[in-house]
Amino acid sequence: MRNRHALRSAVTAAVMTSVLALGTSTAFASSFLSWEGPQDTGRAKQITPCGCSNIDPNFRAAYRFDHTGQDATMYNSSGCRGVSHYTFRGDSHSAKPFGWRSIFIHC
Numbered sequence: 122m123r124n125r126h127a128l129r130s131a132v133t134a135a136v137m138t139s140v141l142a143l144g145t146s147t148a149f150a151s152s153f154l155s156w157e158g159p160q161d162t163g164r165a166k167q168i169t170p171c172g173c174s175n176i177d178p179n180f181r182a183a184y185r186f187d188h189t190g191q192d193a194t195m196y197n198s199s200g201c202r203g204v205s206h207y208t209f210r211g212d213s214h215s216a217k218p219f220g221w222r223s224i225f226i227h228c
Contacts, residue, residue: 171228
């Protein structure tokens with residue numbers, strides 16, 4: 122009985138450690154936030170996953186990129202196709218419209 126309880130406690134501790142480790146690694150990922158209105162007005166959408174993400178066409182009026190270690194490359198076409206247009210290597214912000222259609226966050 123005692124061995125079964127010890128095993129269950131060890132497995133629970135290992136699972137919780139893994140969950141916490143995963144949670145902290147994604148908590149600090151770089152992010153791209155874009156607004157539907159100029160000057161950071163209206164609703165906003167945030168993109169945080171690693172890899173390629175398309176930017177909603179209704180949310181291209183302003184942006185903020187928060188760099189926390191992962192650079193991001195911007196593309197003028199959806200699906201991160203074609204030649205890259207710009208790469209963020211640090212924090213950036215613009216309250217003006219932009220034409221990028223996709224972003225690739227390098228993790």
